[in-house]
Amino acid sequence: MMTSLVLTVIGPDKPGLVELLAQTIADHQGNWLESGMSRLAGKFAGILITEVPADKAEALTAALTALEAQGLKIVTERSAEAEAAAGQSFTLELVGHDKPGIVREISQALAKRHINVERLSTELTSGSMSAELLFKASADLSAAADTDLDDLQDALEDIASDLMVDITLNN
Structure with missing residues (x-):
């Protein structure tokens, strides 16, 4: 069973931040699904959806929180995709x-x-x-x-x- 996580990310802009996120997600068997990211006022900011095996979700969340030591603040929320209304x-x-x-x-x-x-x-x-x-x-x-x-x-x-x-x- 897979768990969807919505991540919001912000930190000082510098090369390698997307790779750092992608590697952390991949290390926990996650799949990067959708994202929108930008450099705004010298900051790197973004939102993304990742899917991860349910038994890896807590470990991924902890690993993402640990990225704060490298300047990234990440908020992780579990997502229950609502069905689109007509x-x-x-x-x-x-x-x-x-x-x-x-x-x-x-x-x-x-x-x-x-x-x-x-x-x-x-x-x-x-x-x-x-x-x-x-x-x-x-x-x-x-x-x-x-x-x-x-x-x-x-x-x-x-x-x-x-x-x-x-x-x-x-x-």
């Missing part, structure tokens, strides 16, 4: 001048409509015509089959006008 999936793309509150406004509109954020990626980039910073966001979203996407689109258009950003919703 529904609809769609994406949201946003571009606009950076200002505080953009993520808050969008996430409030989504939460109010019980829309789940499955993946969110944001970045600041320099505008091509000016030196002003542009905020870009991309999100994969899911909702119940009966969710009114026209209502969401209307709410997002109101937010876009208030924040002076462009928001695109794609099915």
